[in-house]
Amino acid sequence: MEKEKILAKMTLKEKIAFCTGADAWHTKAMAQYGVPGIMMADGPHGLRKQPDGADMVGVNASEPATCFPPAVTAGATWNRNLYEAEGEAIGREANAAGVSVVLGPGCNIKRHPLGGRNFEYLSEDPYVAGKMAAAFIRGLERTGTRASLKHFAANSQEYKRQNGDSLADERTLREVYLAPFEIAVKEGKPGTVMSSYNKINGIHASDHKWLLTDVLRQEWDFDGLVVTDWGGLSDRIEAFKAGCDLAMPGGNHYMEKAALKAVKEGRLSEADIDASVLRILSLAEAAQKDTKTCRKEVDWAAHHRLARTIAEQGAVLLKNEGELLPLAEEDFVLIGYMAGTLRFQGSGSSHINPVKLVNMTDALPGVPWEACCDAAGNVTEEELKRAAALAASRKAAVVVVGLPESFETEALDREHMRLPEGHNQLVEAVAAANPNTAVVLLGGGAMELPWKDRVKAILYLGLPGQAGGEAAANLLTGKANPSGKLTETWPLALEQVPSSETFGKKNPEYRESVYVGYRYYDKAKQAVAWPFGYGLSYTNFTYSDLRIELLAGAKNGGSTESGSDSSPVCRVTAAVTNSGSRAGAEVVQLYLAPPQEGLFRPWKELKGFARVELQPGERREVSFELDHRSFAVWTGCTMAAAKAAEGGWIVPGGTYKVQIGASSRDIRLEQELQIGGETAETPAWQKGSWYETLEGKPDRAAWEQLMGGPVPLQPDPVKGSFTMDSTCLEMKDHSRLMALLCTAVKLVVGKRFGKDPDPNDPAYKMVITSALDCPLRALVINAGGLLTDGMAAFLLKIANGKKKEQG
Numbered sequence: 001m002e003k004e005k006i007l008a009k010m011t012l013k014e015k016i017a018f019c020t021g022a023d024a025w026h027t028k029a030m031a032q033y034g035v036p037g038i039m040m041a042d043g044p045h046g047l048r049k050q051p052d053g054a055d056m057v058g059v060n061a062s063e064p065a066t067c068f069p070p071a072v073t074a075g076a077t078w079n080r081n082l083y084e085a086e087g088e089a090i091g092r093e094a095n096a097a098g099v100s101v102v103l104g105p106g107c108n109i110k111r112h113p114l115g116g117r118n119f120e121y122l123s124e125d126p127y128v129a130g131k132m133a134a135a136f137i138r139g140l141e142r143t144g145t146r147a148s149l150k151h152f153a154a155n156s157q158e159y160k161r162q163n164g165d166s167l168a169d170e171r172t173l174r175e176v177y178l179a180p181f182e183i184a185v186k187e188g189k190p191g192t193v194m195s196s197y198n199k200i201n202g203i204h205a206s207d208h209k210w211l212l213t214d215v216l217r218q219e220w221d222f223d224g225l226v227v228t229d230w231g232g233l234s235d236r237i238e239a240f241k242a243g244c245d246l247a248m249p250g251g252n253h254y255m256e257k258a259a260l261k262a263v264k265e266g267r268l269s270e271a272d273i274d275a276s277v278l279r280i281l282s283l284a285e286a287a288q289k290d291t292k293t294c295r296k297e298v299d300w301a302a303h304h305r306l307a308r309t310i311a312e313q314g315a316v317l318l319k320n321e322g323e324l325l326p327l328a329e330e331d332f333v334l335i336g337y338m339a340g341t342l343r344f345q346g347s348g349s350s351h352i353n354p355v356k357l358v359n360m361t362d363a364l365p366g367v368p369w370e371a372c373c374d375a376a377g378n379v380t381e382e383e384l385k386r387a388a389a390l391a392a393s394r395k396a397a398v399v400v401v402g403l404p405e406s407f408e409t410e411a412l413d414r415e416h417m418r419l420p421e422g423h424n425q426l427v428e429a430v431a432a433a434n435p436n437t438a439v440v441l442l443g444g445g446a447m448e449l450p451w452k453d454r455v456k457a458i459l460y461l462g463l464p465g466q467a468g469g470e471a472a473a474n475l476l477t478g479k480a481n482p483s484g485k486l487t488e489t490w491p492l493a494l495e496q497v498p499s500s501e502t503f504g505k506k507n508p509e510y511r512e513s514v515y516v517g518y519r520y521y522d523k524a525k526q527a528v529a530w531p532f533g534y535g536l537s538y539t540n541f542t543y544s545d546l547r548i549e550l551l552a553g554a555k556n557g558g559s560t561e562s563g564s565d566s567s568p569v570c571r572v573t574a575a576v577t578n579s580g581s582r583a584g585a586e587v588v589q590l591y592l593a594p595p596q597e598g599l600f601r602p603w604k605e606l607k608g609f610a611r612v613e614l615q616p617g618e619r620r621e622v623s624f625e626l627d628h629r630s631f632a633v634w635t636g637c638t639m640a641a642a643k644a645a646e647g648g649w650i651v652p653g654g655t656y657k658v659q660i661g662a663s664s665r666d667i668r669l670e671q672e673l674q675i676g677g678e679t680a681e682t683p684a685w686q687k688g689s690w691y692e693t694l695e696g697k698p699d700r701a702a703w704e705q706l707m708g709g710p711v712p713l714q715p716d717p718v719k720g721s722f723t724m725d726s727t728c729l730e731m732k733d734h735s736r737l738m739a740l741l742c743t744a745v746k747l748v749v750g751k752r753f754g755k756d757p758d759p760n761d762p763a764y765k766m767v768i769t770s771a772l773d774c775p776l777r778a779l780v781i782n783a784g785g786l787l788t789d790g791m792a793a794f795l796l797k798i799a800n801g802k803k804k805e806q807g
Contacts, residue, residue: 001285003278006033012270015277016259019240021250023784024230025050027280028250038287040148040227040248044104044120044136045070045086045345045465046352047093065093066303066466067352070345071106071132072444073314073462075122076484076535078587079611080135082310087139087147089303094145096298100287101146101192101227103349107133107180108155108196110445110488111516112503114414116158119346119444119463123487124517125532126176127606130183137188144290146191146283149184151229152205152216153177155196158413160506162232163725163775165199165714168510169706173200174634174648175514178215185220191283192225195244197232204234209242217243225279230349231778234725237262241269245276251784254777258789300355304467311464311471313585317482317536318458324436325457326478326538327396332438334360334369335387335430336400336423341375343402343442344468347762348410354466360400360440363473368393376404376760377420387426388433397434398476399427399455402442409762411769413504417448417494427451440472446490449529460484478538483585483611485535485663489517492529496521501697507714511698513691513706518664519602524694533589533606533663539580539616543588543668546660547573551625569631572624574660574669578614585613589661590624592631595654599633599680600691604659631656633680653677722799724777724792731776735799745771 010018010033022028022037029037042048047065068074068086077083087105094102106117110124122129137147154166154177168177184190193216195205205211206228216222225245233239233247236255247254262268317325339360345352361369372387373379391397401423408414418424431437431454438457441447442464452458459482464471474480494500498512498520512520518532549571576588590608594601608624632649653676661667685705690698704711717726719734728745731738749768750757757764774782780792797803 001034001281001288003281003285006035006281007274007277009033010277012263012273013256013260015273016256017253018280019246019273019276020252020254020256021246021248023251024249026250027246027284035281035284036288038100038284039098040101040103041094041097041099042104042349043090043102044106044150045074045350046354047090047097047099047102048350048352049094049097049099062351062353063097064353064355066090066300066307067345067354067357068307069311069314069465069468070119070350070444070463071122072119073464073484074310075128075132075314075487076316076462077310077313077611078128078132078485078487078609079313080131082313083132084135084139085306086310087136088142089139089306091140091143091145092296093298093303095143095290096296099145100290101148101283102140103148103150103194105133105136105147105184106150107184108151108153109177109180109516111156111510112497112499113417113446113488113491113494114503115156115445116408116413117346117348117410118488119408120350120410122180124489125487125606126179127183128487128609130180131187131609133180133184134188137184137190141189141191146224146286147188148192148194148227149181149188149190150194151196152181152193153196153211154200154510155198155205157503157508158411159504160773161411162197162773162778163199163506163727165202165507166510167201167507167707167711169513169708171634172510172513176516182220185216185222190224191286192227193222195226195228195232197229206232206244207234207238207242211242213243225283231774231782233781234777237268240272240276243272243275245279247781249782249784252781253785254781254789304356307465308467308470308474311461311468312474312480314462314484315464315471315475315482316460316462316484316486316534317538318441318460318530318534319452319456320536320538321456323538324396324438325459325476327398327438327476329364329367329477331394332367332396332398332476333390333394334364334367334398334400335372335390336426337371337373337375337377338402338442339369339400339440340371342468343405343463344465345463346408346410346444347405348766350410351763357466358469360469360472363469373422373426376406377401377422379422379425384425384429388429391430391434391437394434396436396438397430398438398440399430400440400442401427403444403447405762406760406765408444409766411766414445417446419447419449424450427455431455438476440476446488446529448493452529478582481538481582481584482535483537483587485533485587485589486530487532489521489532490529491521492527496526496528498698506716509700509703509711511700511703513698513703514602515691515694519605520694522664523603531663531665533587533661534666535587535663537580537584537586539578539582539584541584541586541614541662542577542579543574543660544577545573545575545621546658546669546671548658548671548673549573566627566629568625568627569675570626570673572608572626572658572660573621575619575621576612576614577619578616581616583613583615585611586662587611588622589663591659591661591664591667592626593657593659594631595652595656597654598652598682600686601633604664606664626658631675631677635680650680651675651677652680720800722796724796725775726799727773727775728779729773731799737795737798741795742772
């Protein structure tokens with residue numbers, strides 16, 4: 001395909017139209033130029049390919065595919081090779097199905113435990129999230145399928161996700177929320193990146209030139225295509241300027257006339273449009289080539305085994321008092337609805353139709369089982385009595401509980417960290433009847449467990465995918481040894497979370513800055529249920545022989561004045577030994593504790609990890625390299641300075657502690673390292689502020705200092721101020737016509753879910769929320785041509801009272 005020649009033949013109108021998709025899942029084909037359309041499909045833990053003609057409402061209607069464990073479990077493996085293998089398997093399934101781009105992985109930061117899509121994301125820590133995402137991308141793209149790294153960026157809540165504004169200072173963005181994407185882009189080299197719905201400091205991600213061009217393309221050398229999230233295009237003119245190439249879904253003409261007019265009036269350069277067209281042509285050319293060379297038959301059995309291995313390695317043993325686990329099959333009973341109907345994935349656009357599903361009862365057919373509760377977790381007194389009687393009949397009882405599907409779904413944040421009350425009652429009843437009670441816990445994030453001190457063992461499976469029942473059986477009976485480690489801290493209560501006062505607001509203020517997850521809890525000395533990096537095993541591990549070797553570029557006692565930020569400073573080596581009687585795996589974690597004088601910093605930050613499999617008595621050395629970036633902070637310099645060789649990153653000089661541990665709070669080895677560097681200027685306002693003391697919650701006045709000045713509160717839109725960014729829900733109380741539109745949307749969506757849709761159906765909840773609380777511009781985009789720009793503009797005038805409503 002001669003892209004430049006094709007571009008030269010295209011009219012301006014054709015070029016603008018080419019940058020919007022053909023339908024829900026395809027890019028436009030241009031047969032007159034020999035340009036094929038390509039298909040995209042949802043991921044990220046499996047292939048969600050919808051049949052031809054399907055729209056975004058048919059969320060769960062998709063072709064069968066392997067349902068791997070979602071990122072909450074896959075991330076807990078800390079196994080880059082395994083996650084890379086998952087990416088490759090999904091790529092092979094996509095390739096066989098004719099899908100050229102898989103929408104994943106997701107590597108947004110888990111800022112708050114109630115984030116509605118936390119189950120789709122890897123960690124609260126940018127380093128492990130970025131490294132794991134890069135591995136997944138490498139595996140996927142090895143098959144010729146392209147990844148779409150998402151959701152770029154600062155997309156850490158579902159409430160008002162399509163028109164909310166994430167307000168954060170640049171240091172917070174650089175060190176926490178952009179960092180996983182930077183690692184994934186530089187090391188994984190994805191073919192596409194997906195812009196998020198939300199605004200970032202007042203500008204929608206799709207229109208954000210600083211984000212998409214200055215940072216992503218110029219600083220990180222990304223040379224692929226940027227695609228919007230579905231319905232996430234804000235302003236087509238500004239998006240072209242920003243470097244956002246492809247608007248999805250297609251089937252609409254949103255702002256195409258406006259873009260054409262802008263070019264003719266000199267407000268938009270045709271060169272910006274040409275750049276987007278060339279990037280789409282490049283993707284189509286690569287897809288055409290790879291379709292011919294990479295397509296192979298899918299080994300479904302092998303993919304199922306891989307899904308089981310990921311579930312086994314991602315399971316986290318939270319408690320095992322008296323070494324209750326593992327158990328012989330004849331020694332325990334199973335209790336709980338979820339043992340027979342496994343909660344194995346989340347809800348929303350990532351929902352996979354599994355080729356096979358193994359429940360715990362399928363994998364343990366000889367173990368007595370009773371549900372003793374319903375799908376929602378409701379129990380009766382009679383069911384509690386039956387549970388207690390069954391529990392008392394064997395040496396041990398295993399209760400399977402967790403978050404029902406309705407508790408966590410895309411488009412809606414969780415309301416609390418609690419389990420259904422019936423689940424708590426069930427655990428309490430079983431524990432009272434049998435002191436040898438173990439709990440298997442299912443769900444996509446941190447939970448409050450009021451009974452945790454009254455059971456002997458807790459095995460957290462997260463969301464274990466289609467082979468989750470087999471994995472659970474193998475772990476409970478000792479055929480597999482738990483080795484997963486938490487990639488997010490489990491607080492004792494929501495009140496502890498530093499972002500608890502600003503999460504879930506339309507315009508979330510990231511007042512906590514870099515103090516996310518363990519970065520906050522550890523420095524603030526907060527007691528937690530389980531710390532970041534935590535997880536037990538059926539064996540034990542000892543650590544020894546920490547050594548630090550300075551490398552080139554670390555002159556004068558570790559001075560870092562030479563070399564790029566990826567130049568190695570030192571090599572860290574430590575030994576780990578399996579001191580128990582079972583084969584097992586340990587995740588060795590390297591933390592760097594920076595000097596606490598000067599600019600505020602966390603007590604420690606993860607800078608390396610390695611998963612090591614060891615036989616009993618086996619000893620192995622692990623090695624890590626720390627580069628300049630490992631020690632660096634972002635100084636908040638201007639963009640001009642950021643484009644220099646070292647960017648805005650500087651390495652503050654001082655005494656650092658290199659720590660090797662089994663979790664952020666279980667440091668086994670430590671050694672000091674003197675690093676010569678620069679002085680990070682400490683702002684005058686920092687002294688005595690929350691950012692130094694971490695007492696209470698971060699206050700708005702200090703945060704505004706961090707932001708560089710006052711941040712006006714944004715009032716809710718009212719009649720007369722509505723824009724295309726306003727939603728039906730925001731306008732319905734001010735306009736009868738908008739109220740009627742809401743009713744019509746409910747009827748249309750409801751028909752897709754049957755005559756009388758269940759309001760607790762997570763798919764229905766997601767779609768109805770997404771439809772009613774999406775901006776007017778997104779309704780135009782998602783309507784497939786049924787609602788035009790002109791019609792939307794007319795509705796907007798009525799909502800604002802500029803045209804009289806009839807009736």
